[in-house]
Amino acid sequence: MDEKDSTEIALLKERVERLEKRVDSHGSEIDALRIQAEHDSVVLARIDATVTQTQVDIEEIKSRPGRRWDSAVLAAIGALVGWVLAQLGLR
Secondary structure, three states: OOHHHHHHHHHHHHHHHHHHHHHHHHHHHHHHHHHHHHHHHHHHHHHHHHHHHHHHHHHHHHOOOOHHHHHHHHHHHHHHHHHHHHHHOOO
16 A cells, blocks of 8 residues: 555545534434424424414304493493483482
8 A cells, every 4th residue: 555545545534534523413403403393393282272272262252242342331321320410410
């Protein structure tokens, strides 16, 4: 084996070492991405449950259309009674 062959072998060894480091680095990155994907999946499941509950709540509120007017009607009746009492001088 001559000097040229040993130089080429040394260069190939360096290249293999660099590539092995990159593969190890990519393995770590893939592991981190897998963990992040699992976390994101849990978060999305929670969001989905929250959205579903919100939709149920909205449907419940929509099924009671008269409820939103209750306080407005009570305020109007109170104002009317107050005005009548004021007109009668009882207030």
